[in-house]
Amino acid sequence: xxxxxxxxxxEAIAVSHCSPCxxxxxxxxAVAPSLRDLLGRRAGATSFAYSAAMKGSTVIxxxxxxxxxxxxxxxxxxxxxxxFFGMPDPAMRSDLIEFLAFSSEP
Numbered sequence: 001x002x003x004x005x006x007x008x009x010x011e012a013i014a015v016s017h018c019s020p021c022x023x024x025x026x027x028x029x030a031v032a033p034s035l036r037d038l039l040g041r042r043a044g045a046t047s048f049a050y051s052a053a054m055k056g057s058t059v060i061x062x063x064x065x066x067x068x069x070x071x072x073x074x075x076x077x078x079x080x081x082x083x084f085f086g087m088p089d090p091a092m093r094s095d096l097i098e099f100l101a102f103s104s105e106p
Contacts, residue, residue, distance in 0.1 A: 003102050010099025013092055021083075024103065032082070039063070039104040043077075053079035066097050 003011065014024045014035065021032040033048035038061050044054040054077055059065050069076045070093045073084055087093050 006098040007102040010095035051081040053077040
């Protein structure tokens with residue numbers, strides 16, 4: 001299946017904003033957990049050494065949960081260790097989420 005225009009823009013956002021820490025293709029990143037197959041996964045569910053805030057979460061990564069997190073990560077997980085303070089542009093968030101959804105498809 002080919003990526004939509006939105007997912008292609010989202011891939012560029014993932015490469016520029018996320019890939020310094022996260023892998024967007026492989027199963028695990030060196031510094032942070034992989035973003036591959038993120039949708040449908042529980043926050044803090046992989047073998048990565050998450051902060052207690054993330055590890056103890058019951059959040060399932062849906063499009064809505066990702067939009068909320070990408071908008072205000074410290075509001076959603078106040079004690080999160082991630083060095084990310086939010087993506088205020090809703091169009092960028094939407095494109096990034098579209099790419100993450102595409103990368104979660106079988």
